[in-house]
Amino acid sequence: MTKVTGYDISNYGEMVDCEPRMSVFAKALKRAITPGCTVIDLGASFGPFALLACKYGAGKVIAIEPDPSVELIMPMAQANGCADRITVVKDLSTNYRPDAKADVIISDVRGTMPLFETHIPTIVDARERLLKKGGHQLPMRDTIRIALARSPKAYRPCYYPWVSNQYGIDLSLGRTYAVNSNQRVDLGVRHLVSEPLDLAVIDYREVTDPDLDRTVELTADRDTVAHGLLMWFDAEIADGLTYSNAPGQPPLVYSQMLLPMAEPLKLHTGDTVKARIRAKLMGRSYIWSWDCDVIDAESGSVMKSFRQSTFKGDVISKSALDQISNITVPQRSTQIEIDRDCLSFVGEGRSVDEIAALLLERHPDHFKTHMDALNHATGLLGRYVDGHS
Secondary structure, eight states, X not given: OOOXXXXXXXXXXXXXXXXXXXXXXXXXXXXXXXXXXXXXXXXXXXXXXXXHHHHTTOSEEEEEOOSGGGGGHHHHHHHTTOGGGEEEEOXXXXXXXXXXXXXXXEEOOOOSXXXXXXXXXXXXXXXXXXXXXXXXXXXXXXXXXXEEEOOHHHHHHHHTTTTOOTXXXXXXXXXXXXXXXXEEEOOOGGGBOBOOEEEEEEETTTOOOOOEEEEEEEEBSSSEEEEXXXXXXXXXXXXXXXXXXXXXXXXXXXXXXXXXEEXXXXXXXXXXXXXXXEEEEETTEEEEEEEEEEEOTTTOOEEEEEEEEGGGGSOOOHHHHHHHOTTOOOOOOHHHHHHHHHHHTTTSSOOHHHHHHHHHHHOTTTOSSHHHHHHHHHHHHHTTGGGOO
């Protein structure tokens, strides 16, 4: 079955082991629950929040998760003596139609940033359709923060092997892609070379727009070299219950995001980087853009300007661009014909093995063996298991 996220069971386990994240969520959940209430756990993985909700007195818990890890929820619920109170929904929450709305919704479907895949649209939908008026929504608010950062080590992937390498080959073309790719990093306070500023406040009780477009002015606090724009978030799960992946805080599973500069910036105290940061949700992924003007402290003039975007960081073929264009007229292909045939055999009482035999018979030029056809059929049909693709 196709995975919806890039997580595996070990990643989900790391989230439970991640402190203070887990204990803050647990305290907020315990505070929100009243005896017999209904709780929805969005992105439940193998169900740690769902199990805690039962432990704290919830009468009914709906655990929603499209990832295969959801298969572990009921065995774990049985081990914890609460299987009778947990309902598992193997799907996306946007497809779920409740019998009644929940008193509490808990979720953590962020990535390195709260702006991650379809996190915001998912939360908006859950708030509007699944939560009772006046119900508890956990988390409550995230504040994205930003600062100039110096880290030759973090910047190395933007320089080596593109500008210099020990083999004497010209790889300079690749540097354009490298400097337009955001990076996961774990930097400390010593790496910051400006005062941090708030970039955006995402209040999950009110947010509707999944996109971001903000401009900040970051001022160098010393003579230094800046390698990028460092971003992190301060999380408020409930009133007074917080944690952060900021520099200087205990490292969390989220890490931080570094938007590298097109080139290292030599700055003097008081020089300013005026940065326009944009994040645009396209399908299930965000395109990040950062436009920077470097302003001299003495003259007030712009010394350098950069226009960067993760869109420029992906190597995309013309054929791939044609496929995502809204004016492209799709053409039939052998692959489309094979997939169409495979899906047309579903619902007629045939096993996957029988479907594979029919594919091999109908497309002998494409499949060399029955196993080839079987692998194709299981891969394609696995995308539709549990009602999602």
